[in-house]
Amino acid sequence: MISRRKTRPVHLGKLVIGGEAPILVQSMTNTDTRNVAATLQQITELAAVGCELIRVAVPDQEAAAKLREIVRESPLPVVADIHFDYRLALAAIEAGVAKLRINPGNIGGPERVKTVVHAAQANGVALRVGANAGSLHRSYLERSKGDVVQAMLASVEDQLRLVTEAGHDQIVVSLKSSDVVETIQVYQTFAARWDFPLHLGITEAGLRWRGTIKSGVGLGVLLAQGIGDTIRVSLTGDPRHEVTAAYEILKALHLRERGPVVVACPTCGRCQIELEKIVEGVEELVKDLPYPLHLAVxxxxxxxxxxxxxxxxxLAGGKGEGLIFRHRKILRKEKQDRLLPAFAEELQKIIQERYGSPDQ
Ligand code: SF4
Known part of the structure; x- marks a missing residue:
């Protein structure tokens, strides 16, 4: 059992990041925020696969003007991602977002930071501040003599000073790098110094295959050490894959439950059935199931x-046939081509018994 680092709870309406709250899964839309229908459609799809918090980019006033409707119709709390223009942050607060992702260092000086922070605080809007290795200000790298980890820490600590001096303490922190080792080091160091809840992610991780592996390694190491209160698996492409990958990482560490765990053997010279097809069939069968079942093929x-x-x-294969078990009990013996349908029937029976529903 992993013991989680104690962090201060940050409230986003009914949701909580940090404290005793479960590790929250979030993602980011890749639609044009000005297109409200497309953005809401994507948020709804993400909610259906278990996303719990959604961030949208707010690049200009036109996007900011659409936020009110997005917030009103969204099934998930909305985080506005703002850079460079403090007026966009004020508009997002006004629109009712749950959290603002800002970089206090790039929104126009200490007075404007104060204005945004005070407005956020007055409206119960949490803040996420953070450093990204790819966009660190040159001065931090010069001061740290090129040490990216130290530069990221100095940058985020400056941001925290600006925000906390303005009187806000509902802050989530991120320290993202596309380098897994750097990410692990910077989060570990920060976690030893501060109790702000942490948003974990490997930034610009890439396409699904490589990105999932990098995120699994980086986030997995940190989560196993009890570090991390909310995660985003950044992947190029359909953001639903970010959410399913996030749950697989959390499930592997017994930190969250969502949907079945499918155990499948890699096959070897003893295998005498077409197992890969059967495993693919089982994965397809269960891909939208929310129940925490343990399945083995x-x-x-x-x-x-x-x-x-x-x-x-x-399910255990034999020669052109296989057995279906429920715990230790053999339920059926079926020919290869009947194995998947028989597995599906037995699965439906379990779901019916346990959850009272023939499907999801
Ligand atoms: S379960 Fe059987 S077929 Fe699969 S890897 Fe193990 S020995 Fe090989």
Whole structure:
């Protein structure tokens, strides 16, 4: 059981980041925020796969003007991502966003930071501040003699000073780099110094395959050390993959439950059925299920019964046929082409028994 670092709770309406709250999964829309219908459509799709908090880019006043409607119709609390123009931050607060992601260093000087921070505080809007290794101000790198981790820490600590001196303490912090080792070091160092809740992410991680691996490694190391209160897996492409990847990382560490865990063997020379197809079929079968079931799909009886015994439902291949188990009990023996439909039938029975619904 991972023991989580104690952080101060930050409130976003009913949602809480940090404190005793579960690690929250978030994502960011990649639609044009000025297109309200497309943005709301994407937010709804993300909510359906388990996203709990959504960030939208607010690049100009036209986008800011659409925020009110987005906030009103969104099934998820909305975070406005603002850079360079403090007026956009004020407009977002006015529109009712739950949180602002700002860089206090680039919105026009201490007086404007104060104006934004006071408005956020008065309206119960949380703030996220953070450093990104790719956009650090030159002066921090010069001061740290090129040490990116130290430069990121100095940058974020300056931002925190600006915001806390203006009187706000509902702050979430991020320290993102596209380099996994840098990310781990900077979060570890920050976590040892401060109790602000942390938004974890590997920035610009890339396409789905590489990005998921990088995020799994970087976030996994930190989460296993109890560091991290909300996560975003940044992936190029459909943001729904960010959410499903985030849950797989959290499920692997027993930090959150959502949807089934599918255990499948890699196959070897003992396997005498087309297991890959069956596993793909099972994944397809369960991809939208919200229930925390443990499913095992094994190529043969060497490890099959062992894994299947732990599973709510298991399948172990034989020669052109296979067995379906429920924990230790063998339910059925089926020919290869009947295995997947039989597995699906047994799965529906379990869902019906446990959750009273034939499907989701
Ligand atoms: S379960 Fe059987 S087929 Fe799968 S890897 Fe293990 S020994 Fe090989």
């Amino acid at each position: 094994m190529g043969c009886v060497v490890n099959g019964p062992g894994e299947a015994a732990r599973a709510d439902l298991g």
